[in-house]
Amino acid sequence: MRPYTYAAPGTVREALALAGDGSAYLAGGTTLVDLVKLEVMTPEHVLDITRLPLRGVAVRDGALRIGALERMADVAEHPLVAGPYPVLAEALLRSASPQIRNMATIGGNLLQRTRCGYFRDTASACNKRVPGSGCPALTGENRMHAILGTSDACAATHPSDLAVALVALDASVHLASRDGERSVKLADFYLLPGGTPEKENALRPGELITSVSVPALAWAERSTYVKVRDRSSYEFALTSAAVALDLRDGVVRAARVAAGGVGTRPWRLPAVEAALTGAPAREDAFEAAAAKAADGARPLAHNAFKPELLRRTVVRALLELAGRS
């Protein structure tokens, strides 16, 4: 581990003033401490933001607002989340382990780095870690990698389950910097790798996520997060589906569908949503809609199973929701 200095600012203003070249914010530490040990990240200054007042789960003007420093475990069990937005609670509870959920924050979860083994290994080339050095994953071990949104420079999967659920719910992140505050739709916050996979999101230097908001969606009560993985728990997704259904009289009036484990960023599936709208809540209609889930996919040598697995994951989520009273 390279040496760094440490400070624990008490206000957002102070944190933003201390942020600069070579600094990194520290919240739960489950990404940063791990990657600093591996020397994948080498901050010179660590700014521990856990004392900042970025907490609370509340409904304001109908929208659910979650402080960036709320811990995953607490948000998963919060009555304003678990009842109205099961897809969020399930995505959180199917993430990581209880210990990590007790540590990791909502803001940190959204900024976690890919699990690509080449990114995590400083002996390997990696365009995300060392721009221009190459991408061994494209021709090497790529079973866990993305099939959607990839480029010739990077095929790393975005690892967050929560982000997939939030993108399905049209959530926004609220940001603060020395220039002021702004909000960005989470779907636009994440960038495609293109030729610059080192640039993963819209954050400007020193900018901080202060909270996340989810617009009101009454029918999100009928929502779920289905995660398919190599182990039954404590594992990243091979494929996942965050789905919410507005179901009345056996007909889908509206649907939200996003996929995880398959994209270089959380992947909303508007074509599937459109195909579901007005369709009868039956398995054949679900299969027809889910057939579009992997449109545009570019599988690699070891993950050619993912398009079909994704389609089936979406169907499973839809069937489960249709079966709920």
Next chain:
Amino acid sequence: MEQASEPERGVSRRGFLATSAAAAALAAGTAGAPSPAAAATAGPARAGASVVRVTLRVNGRERTLSLDPRVTLLDALRERLDLTGTKKGCDRGQCGACTVHVEGRRVLSCLTLAAGLDGKAVTTVEGLARGDELHPVQRAFLECDGLQCGFCTPGQIMSAVALIREGHAGSEEEIREFMSGNICRCGAYPGIVAAVKAAGERG
């Protein structure tokens, strides 16, 4: 439990490692120190510090440490406080062997920086028993054969104590899910689940 106590071994491996680690930490701290003034302003740091002074309440006892800000809670416990019950397995947040409680919540001490814990209460496996009387979860692990080599056991037990308190010991399925952050390479899972279930039922 049947181990020889430390003093009988003379210069123990553990003692040697502790001394070496302290020396290494000191050297690293010196290399990274921008100025003595930064160290002096440390405390619950305001400016960027290369040495941080923290006071922890570990198993009920106040301990004050001056630490390089890179030191994890795991290393502080093992190398500075001689509390070697907490195990270093992967040191990457993947195995759960280092599980301890901070303010009553189970966390991974290998991914927790000690610098951020000023004023916090930490409980390790050494803090569970009352004198010679084992904690009910420790007793259940013995009775149910919830271990083979024992390396992961302190983490399993700390996780299990928290899991029961969280109310997640309702069924074997729930226990397996909420113990999933603790890996046992010997595969003693049936005994571990039985132990957690038994301890949970006893309340």
